[in-house]
Amino acid sequence: MDGVRLLSVLPFAHRFLQNADSMEETASSAKTISPSILAIGMSNEDLCTRCGTCVGACPTQAIELDDRRFPRLIPDRCTECRLCHTTCPGARVDYLRLTQLTFGHDRDDPSFDGHVLETYMGYCTDERIRSGGAGGGIVTALCWDLLKHGDVDGCIVARMNPDVPWRGEAFIARSYEELLESQGSKYTIVPVNAIFQEVRRLPGRYAYVALPCQAHGFRLLLAEEPALREKIPYVIGLFCGGALEPNLVTELLEARGIDVGNVREFKFRGGDWPGRMQAVLKDGTVRDLHESNYKDGAYNYFTGLYMPKRCQTCIDGSGQFADISISDAWTRDDQGKYLYESHSRMLARTPAGVELLHRAIERGTIVAHDVTRDANYKTHKIQTKRKGTNAPLRVARLLRAGNGAPIYDRPPPEATLREKLTERGASFLLWMGQFRWFRFPLMKFLTSRGALPLIRFRLWRKKRKYARSAKRKASKSN
Numbered sequence: 001m002d003g004v005r006l007l008s009v010l011p012f013a014h015r016f017l018q019n020a021d022s023m024e025e026t027a028s029s030a031k032t033i034s035p036s037i038l039a040i041g042m043s044n045e046d047l048c049t050r051c052g053t054c055v056g057a058c059p060t061q062a063i064e065l066d067d068r069r070f071p072r073l074i075p076d077r078c079t080e081c082r083l084c085h086t087t088c089p090g091a092r093v094d095y096l097r098l099t100q101l102t103f104g105h106d107r108d109d110p111s112f113d114g115h116v117l118e119t120y121m122g123y124c125t126d127e128r129i130r131s132g133g134a135g136g137g138i139v140t141a142l143c144w145d146l147l148k149h150g151d152v153d154g155c156i157v158a159r160m161n162p163d164v165p166w167r168g169e170a171f172i173a174r175s176y177e178e179l180l181e182s183q184g185s186k187y188t189i190v191p192v193n194a195i196f197q198e199v200r201r202l203p204g205r206y207a208y209v210a211l212p213c214q215a216h217g218f219r220l221l222l223a224e225e226p227a228l229r230e231k232i233p234y235v236i237g238l239f240c241g242g243a244l245e246p247n248l249v250t251e252l253l254e255a256r257g258i259d260v261g262n263v264r265e266f267k268f269r270g271g272d273w274p275g276r277m278q279a280v281l282k283d284g285t286v287r288d289l290h291e292s293n294y295k296d297g298a299y300n301y302f303t304g305l306y307m308p309k310r311c312q313t314c315i316d317g318s319g320q321f322a323d324i325s326i327s328d329a330w331t332r333d334d335q336g337k338y339l340y341e342s343h344s345r346m347l348a349r350t351p352a353g354v355e356l357l358h359r360a361i362e363r364g365t366i367v368a369h370d371v372t373r374d375a376n377y378k379t380h381k382i383q384t385k386r387k388g389t390n391a392p393l394r395v396a397r398l399l400r401a402g403n404g405a406p407i408y409d410r411p412p413p414e415a416t417l418r419e420k421l422t423e424r425g426a427s428f429l430l431w432m433g434q435f436r437w438f439r440f441p442l443m444k445f446l447t448s449r450g451a452l453p454l455i456r457f458r459l460w461r462k463k464r465k466y467a468r469s470a471k472r473k474a475s476k477s478n
Ligand SMILES: Cc1cc2nc3c(=O)[nH]c(=O)nc-3n(C[C@H](O)[C@H](O)[C@H](O)COP(=O)(O)OP(=O)(O)OC[C@H]3O[C@@H](n4cnc5c(N)ncnc54)[C@H](O)[C@@H]3O)c2cc1C
Pocket: 132, 133, 134, 135, 136, 137, 138, 139, 140, 141, 156, 157, 158, 159, 168, 182, 183, 184, 185, 186, 187, 188, 189, 190, 192, 209, 210, 211, 238, 239, 240, 241, 242, 243, 244, 326, 327, 328, 329, 344, 345, 383
């Protein structure tokens, strides 16, 4: 085991032993495998992104996923080949190596957006795809463009499991209707990369939609198995502010008095853009699960209460190692109103990403305009703070205290006292979120009608902020 990995594993040895108890129960007569040769999730859950790469990489199907989507070892099947360890992006994220693997050079770009060749803003021309999308339906549009022109045989995407509608799963969409099933963001854990087990056995080529951590695992797997690149020529990345623990869905339903057994479908962003969390009941009734929309009345609260441990220490918010990354378009006008409803922003990073984007425009699948040189479209100020300052400060603090955190090959940023205090406050809230007696009543209140004045107050403050900054800009230009 290298020193860095040992550092991240040691403080959690006791937790490994607890996990190992259950492992040994399943394999009391089985061999014991050293955790140092395995992917991190099997010894330290706090460092596991639940990306599923270890499951997808294992040549002997020796890893399965438990109910919370963490990997579990079947020791008798393990040949101790270490592949799951080498391809795991949980304990260590080496930006230089990922840069080399993705872009073929050594120039790590530490900005929030990372390497970008071209930036576009746009939407899908097919109204069903556009209206069903989280933003402008661009991810699904790019997949559909490749599929309908025979450039790929299928797309690796995510959906909510039709039988267990509060659980996300990966699948291969091979038609327009199947792509529609995958639309919209599932703000929950989906170990997408486990599907590589299946993809490896299938003929054909596939597009792959991935969150940043999933793309990290994929790049590491490609380094071990270059033939996979032939099968998966396109990585369409998503921006990511954090997934949410799977228990959010069941607790939200409970808070609204809905029996999970009565739910046919769960939507994270149902209805009109930007959408809201909704449950479709077995009798077809659609129930809104919170007031206001997902952006102003839910996601920002939930990320404070239900964000998984590993997401709290994740610093890639823009899918830096995809061929093209897609984000929401949250640009606002002077009144704080969204300028680009049902639009997405596209950051083409590699020649493959640029080609994919240009072809979809030429073929009329998407409408998009080039904003590469317009700084107004760098709009992720909150995420830049969360992932560019808060998360690295948290990582540095956890490591100093001898607690587990992923190791990055980037130094923590210089921070003011205010930024340090902000990180402490956010971390305290996240820590409290692990206790149901704290998070459940708070979530129930924040998503109820009672919280509407609070939401209105926040929106009023936002509006004031935008008006002030417009005034400042105007006086500067005079
Ligand atoms: C957990 C999560 C956090 C996000 N955080 C941000 C953020 O902070 N800022 C931001 O700008 N954008 C964020 N996004 C991306 C954003 O929500 C939209 O997905 C993106 O703008 C694309 O919209 P679209 O209309 O083009 O995609 P659509 O056409 O709606 O397609 C969405 C695609 O995302 C895939 N997908 C959905 N959920 C998952 C998942 N859990 N794992 C893997 N693939 C999935 C689907 O398979 C589908 O292909 C996040 C997405 C997720 C899933």
